[in-house]
Amino acid sequence: MIEAKTLDFLKELVDNNNREWFQANKGRYDKARENMVEFAASVIEKLHKIDPTVSADLDPKKCVMRIYRDIRFSKNKTPYKNNFGISLPTLGSKLGGVEYYLQIQPGKSFIAGGYWMPEAAHLKAIRQEIDYNAADLKKIIDNKKFVKLFGDFRKQDQLKTTPKGYDADNENIDLLKLKSFIVAHQLKDKEVMAASAAQDIVDICSKLYPLNVFLKNAIA
Template sequence: MIESHTLDFLKELVENNNREWFQANKDRYDKARGNVIELAAEVIAKLHKVDPSVSADLDPKKCVMRIYRDIRFSKNKTPYKNNFGISLPTQGSKLGGVEYYLQIQPGKSFIAGGYWMPEAEHLKAIRQEIDYNAADLKKVIDDKEFVNLFGEFRKQDQLKTTPKGYDADNENIDLLRLKSFIVVHELKDKEVTSANAADKIVDMCSRIYPLNVFLKNAIA
């Protein structure tokens, strides 16, 4: 579970996003990060039983992403993120690709899964899988409970044009135009700070699991 001190630290960081304040509160950051690592370890152990492709040997410390922002090409020069991100890969220890992702942020925590912005080769493979086996994907994403939890899958970033190699009148063109294949479910503060937070998160992951299976099969 996430302790209240972790959310308190993140709330104050928003108001004091500068190196001086961060250094003065480094002990609080280390404590908060340690709390997030503990949650990541608990989730990994439980999630492995649901999705064996999430290795039980994942290092939770490496799954918790850096809080330091890359500001080289950003107009926003604040040095720190206002959240903790946890990446849970399904293909070894390399972060990214088909994965589950947990974000801890006061009032804006969420669990997500799928494949965000696939590389060109993987995007081509996923589109081919949709073209050949769209019924398998639609069985997952059009399920009433799935839609209630994650919303309409097709309503995410799409190409404005038709992907190369496909016809505009393809019955699955709305899926073929997708740039990413992800789902998101928001988590309330009381959910991430509850004693059964890890169970709640893993339950959401279990609902995402069929989508990840489809995507992994596409790029295998």
């Protein structure tokens, strides 16, 4: 489970996002990160049983993302993220490919999955898979339990124009115009701090697993 001290550290970081405060509280950060690594290890162990493409050998230390922000090209010059992210890639995927992603942030935690902003070749392959096998995707995303957990899959970033190679009157144009193929479920603080948190999150992942399978098959 995520410890209350981890959330407390993140809450205080929001109001003290500077190097001086961070260095003075480095010990708290180290303990918070250790908590995240232990939690990631628990999630990986359980998730592998549901989705074998999430390797049981994933290094949880590498799955917990850096808290340091890259501010070189950002107007926001605060040096630290106000959350911890855990990226759980599927076999053959780089970070940011077809994956599960857990974000821990006070009041804004969530578990997500799918493929965010695919590279050009993968985007083309996914659209082709949708064009050929839209019924398979719609069976997943229009399932009532899926919609209740993750909302309307179609309501995410879309092209304003019709993608090259497809007609505007294509019956699945709303899916073909998508630029990302992700879903997310919000988590309350009490949920991530529960003793059953790792298993509860994996249970949610099991509901989005078919989406990841569809996407993996498309780019295989």
